[in-house]
Amino acid sequence: MMSSSKAATSTAAAADQSGERNSLTTIHPDIVQSHILNRLNGATLASTSCASVHFQSLCNDDRLWQRICNSTWPSTAHPHVRSAVSSFPSAHRSFYSDSFPSLHNTGDLHRQGKRCPIETSELISAVDIYFDNKPIYSKILKTETLSSWFMSSPFRLELLHPKETISTPIESGAGGTCNERAAEHLRVSWILIDPARKRAVNVASQRAVEARMHWLNEDLQLRYATVAVDIRGNPVQCAVVVKCGGEELQVKEISMQVEDMEGKILGGMDSLVILRGAMDGERRRADVAIEREIYEMFRRNKEDFRERKQRRERGLDMAFIATGISIFFAI
Incomplete structure (x- = not known):
């Protein structure tokens, strides 16, 4: 009797759910x-x-x-x-x-970008700046990618004209307080679009992964970076750099570039291959903590690379000096 009652109740519930679904479709x-x-x-x-x-x-x-x-x-x-x-x-x-979603760094990105048979004739940058998630500035930038000048020159996209600035809602006050508010509340989205290949990728991190003051003019530099890989599988960073200054902390410069482990801005050809691979690569749910962790790992590897390079150079210098002294005494 109890089992029959439960079965009837289950059947009625299923009927109600079915009826609800049917009502939505009507x-x-x-x-x-x-x-x-x-x-x-x-x-x-x-x-x-x-x-x-x-x-x-x-x-x-x-x-x-x-x-x-x-x-x-x-x-x-x-x-x-x-x-x-x-x-x-x-x-x-x-x-x-x-x-x-956020760019996901995998070892297959460089192979995907390298084997792409479709030429990229131009890139469209769709850039938005937000303060507390409210847009305060938007602009697009078109960049041709087929000329020999683009292929051989450092890949650096400048969004603003030399005298153009962007006002922010940050009021003037103590420098440290303004800088902390900017790092916490300013957000940038830089989407690169490849119309020929019908793909896009957002190369900016959700929040600033690094904030530092310029030692000379005391401007604030915010870095919104994601990590990808180059054609040899080495990590590189796609960096959107925002420079702010003035009493009310206006945005003075916004640029996007691809940098290697030495901090060198890569050329157009290498950068284009990396960006193609990023567009074809995996995505993951955006997570501010993970993005900062990945960037910190990249930064530590960058410092280790610099130290190893300096040790090698010092070793070579000592070897050359020793060789020179030996030749001198031999003569």
Whole structure:
């Protein structure tokens, strides 16, 4: 008797759940999209698309993903970015999947970038600056990548004009307090888009992984860096550097470059291969603590590399001096 009662209760619950699902599918799709789905963020919308075939078709509407991309990164509303993203396999959803997670450093990145048969004719940078997660500045930058000048020159993208500055909500006050607020509350997103290969990657870390004062002019330098690998599998950093100064801590410079273990800015050809590999590589959920840990590991390896190099150079100098003395006495 008890088992029959439990079975009846289970059947009724299943029927209720089934009825609830059926009732959701009877709502007009325009109502679901305009009053429910358009209120979701990207991660929730992606999860909702897995609920059923019906919701998958509704959640794949590019207008929903375009709204999410434009609200997350205002720079993506620019016509050049919209045109490039429209050719992605799933348009704005593909772009969001490429750009929202954090770059994951793996040993396969350099091989992926090196074997890519499609030439990259230009890169589009979609850059946004936030204060307390509110956008305060957006800009796009187009960079051609086929000229011999680009291939042989150091890869360094400058976002601002020489006399252009960006105001921040940080009021003037004690220098240390202003710098701490800037490091804590300023955030940068730098998305590189390859229209030819229909891929993108966000090369900036979620938060500043390093903050330091310039010894000469006392400007604050914030570094938003992620770690990738070069064509030999050695770690490199994709660094977005923001320089701030003035009484109200205005942003004076924003640049993006790829640096090796010696701190040298790599050339266009090597940087392009690394960035291709990063675009084709894995992504992971953004985590500020993990990004800082990875950067600290890179920085320690960089210091160890510098010390080993200095020891080798000192050893070579001593060997040359000893050889010279031996030759002198032999003569």
